[in-house]
Amino acid sequence: MAESKEKHESGLLAPTSYDKEPPRDPSLIINSKTPFNAEPPVGALAQSFITPTPHFYKRNHGPIPILENEEEYRLTIDGLLPHPIKLTLAQLKSLGKEVVVASLMCAGNRRTEMSRLKAVRGVGWGPAAVGNAVWGGVPLSRVLQLAGVSQGAWETHSGGRHVEFVSVDRCKEEKGGPYRASIPLHMATCPDQEVLLAYEMNGEPLPRDHGCPLRAVVPGVIGARSVKWLDRINILADECQGFFQQLDYKMFPPWVDWDNVNWSSRSSIQDFPVQLAVCSPTSKDSIAPGSKVTVKGYALSGGGRKIERVDVSVDGGATWAEAQRLPQEGTHGRWAWTLWSLSAIVNPPCQIIAKCVDVASNTQPERVETIWNLRGVLNNSWFRVDIEPPKARL
C-alpha cells in the first residue's frame, strides 16, 4: 500500500486511487465521479437555512485525503516568518473556538446555464454548487497573531502580501502537486473578516469530504480559496503562484476565448457578485394554469454584502413583486445566504424570473450573453424557469 499513498508533513495521507472514498448521499447529482464533484437537487437547498452536511455540494480535485491518527496531525505555518511554526489540533483548539455561519459557493455555480449559450470549459454545475453551514474553528487572525503576524503591523492595503493555504489534495492541474490558493494578508489578519481554520461543520467534526481535520473557511469569497485538508499555511510576499490562482478562476470578457486568452491580464477572483437561484418550482414541474405556487430560492453576495431585495416575476418580466426574505437564524447574516419565498398565481406556459439586489445596490445582469466567459465562472444572470402546463392526456 506504500506506493498508493503519500504521507504529508501534516500527517495526512493523500491516496493516489479512488478506492477509499467516503460514503455519499444517494440523492446527490454527480457532475464528475473521479474526482468526486456533486451537488444536491436544487429543490433541497431551499428547505433549510443551514444546509445539512450530506446535501452540501462536494468539490474535489483528487482522491479524498485520509487522517489515520488525529494526534499525528500538524499544521505548519511558514513563509515570511523568522522560523516555521507547527501546531497540533489540540493546540489550535486551545486558542478558543468561534462559530461562523457562512455560505460557500463554487465559482462554477450555474455554469451549465452559461454553456447552453456557448460551450465553456469546466465541471458542469447546476445552480446547487452552494451551501450554508455552521463552521466551528479558530480565527485565522488569532493563529497568525500567535505566529507574530498581526493586523496593521504587517500589512496595509497597499501591500501585496498574501496568506497561502496548501492542501494535501493532489491534482493534475498542479502536475500531481497539492491544491493551493491564497487570500490577501489584510483579509487574513482582520478579525472582522472572520476567516476561520475550521475543524467543525454543522456541529460535527469536519467530514472527510469537507476537509477533515482542518480547512480554511473564507467568508464572502469564492469557495476555491477555502482550502480543505490543510497541510500548511505560507505567508507570501505576493499572491499564490498555483494553477487555480493564476490560470483559472479569473473573469474574462465575452470576446476572449481559448485562442486569445492572456491569463496574466486579469486579477484572480476573491469577492463575488450578487447571485440568486430559484429552487422551486423547477422546469421539470408542470403546473396547471391558475395554480397558486410558492416560488422559493436562495440569494447571496460576496464580501459580506447582505441581500437587500429579491424581485420575482411569474409572467416573464411583465410584472414584478418583492419576495419575502426569510429570517437568518442564529447569525448576524453577513456571510450567510438569504432564503426567500413568494406565493403567486401562475398561468403556464410562462417564465418565472428572479433577480436580487445586495446592500450595495449591485444588481444581476439581465442576459447571460453579457457575462459569458470561457471558463464559465460567476454566472449570476437573472434566473429564469420555464414552466409548462401538464400535457393533455391522449
Place this chain on the structure above:
Amino acid sequence: MAESKEKHESGLLAPTSYDKEPPRDPSLIINSKTPFNAEPPVGALAQSFITPTPHFYKRNHGPIPILENEEEYRLTIDGLLPHPIKLTLAQLKSLGKEVVVASLMCAGNRRTEMSRLKAVRGVGWGPAAVGNAVWGGVPLSRVLQLAGVSQGAWETHSGGRHVEFVSVDRCKEEKGGPYRASIPLHMATCPDQEVLLAYEMNGEPLPRDHGCPLRAVVPGVIGARSVKWLDRINILADECQGFFQQLDYKMFPPWVDWDNVNWSSRSSIQDFPVQLAVCSPTSKDSIAPGSKVTVKGYALSGGGRKIERVDVSVDGGATWAEAQRLPQEGTHGRWAWTLWSLSAIVNPPCQIIAKCVDVASNTQPERVETIWNLRGVLNNSWFRVDIEPPKARL
C-alpha cells in the same frame, strides 16, 4: 446681523441667507443656485486623476457655514460615552495626519438620465457629481480610540451601533435643523476603512464649499455620509434618525412610486455599486465618419472594490474592446476612481456604450428601466453616448 446667523456649539456660524456664499468657478454647471448644487462639465473630469478643487462637485443643503475664528472651533464627541469630549482643531491635528486619495460620489449622480425615462424627484445631476481628491486629516478610528471607543471591544458586525456626524448645515428637510447622517460603528473604528476627519483637500485647508474647517470623508460610501462642517459626532445605539438616513437615499424597486412608498421597508444606502461615465466625446460633439477618437471616462465602485475592466463599444454594442485603465498615481487605489481611455475609429451616426466590472465581478445593469427608482439614486446603467456626423452645409 444677529438674527441672520446662529452660532453653533462648534463655533461655526450657520447663515440663514445666501449673501455670504464663497466664490465659485464660472465653468460649473449649476443644478440649483440656493442651496448651491453644481457639477463641472463632464469633459473636465477625465483630465486629471486628482480633480482640481474648483471642479469638484458642490452639494449643499443650505447657506455655506462660516468659521470666523479657527481657534474657537470645537468638535464635540458625545452619545454612548461616559462623558462628552471636546477637541480643538489643534488637538485633532496633534493626533497625526493621514492622507487618503478617495473619490466621493453623490447618490444622485446621473439622475437626469434616469428621469428621461420617467420623472424622479431630486436635484437634476448629470454624470459629473463625482470627484477624486487627496484628503488630509486624522483617522476617525484614532479619534474614537481617544474617546474610549476602540475596534472590537465596542462592536461586532452583529451590533447595530452607529457613528453619527452632525453638521451645522441647516436644511428644510430637517425643518431647519442640521444635516446629519451616520455610518456603522464597525466601519468607523476599523483602521482599514480609512474613514477620515479631514481638514485638508488637495493639499490646502478645506475650502468653505467642502466643509471648512472639518468634515467626514467616508471612502467607498455615497457622498451623503461624508458630512461637512462638523459640529458634533454622536455614538448611537442605532442608525441616525435624520431625514437623509430614513426618508431619502434608499433604493426602491421600479414599481414603487410616491403613492405606495414605505420608507421603513428599505435599508439606508452606504456602499454603492459599480459605476462609470464617458467624459469624452459627448453627444454635443459631431464627428465625421472614419475619425479616430479617444474615448475617455471614469469608473469606480463602492466598498473599496477596484475596477477590474472597462468595456467600450463604438457601434452600439455589436463589438467591444477593453479600454486602458490609467495609473492611479500615489495611492493604493482602493478608494479612488479609475480613469480610462480607448482610441477607436468611429462611424457616426453611432452609439458609444461603456460599462465596467469591479474586482468582485459586479456588472452594471444594461437598461435603466430595470433600476428606475422614485428618488433617482444610483443610476449605474450602461453609459450611452449618441454621436452624430456634422450636419451637411446647405
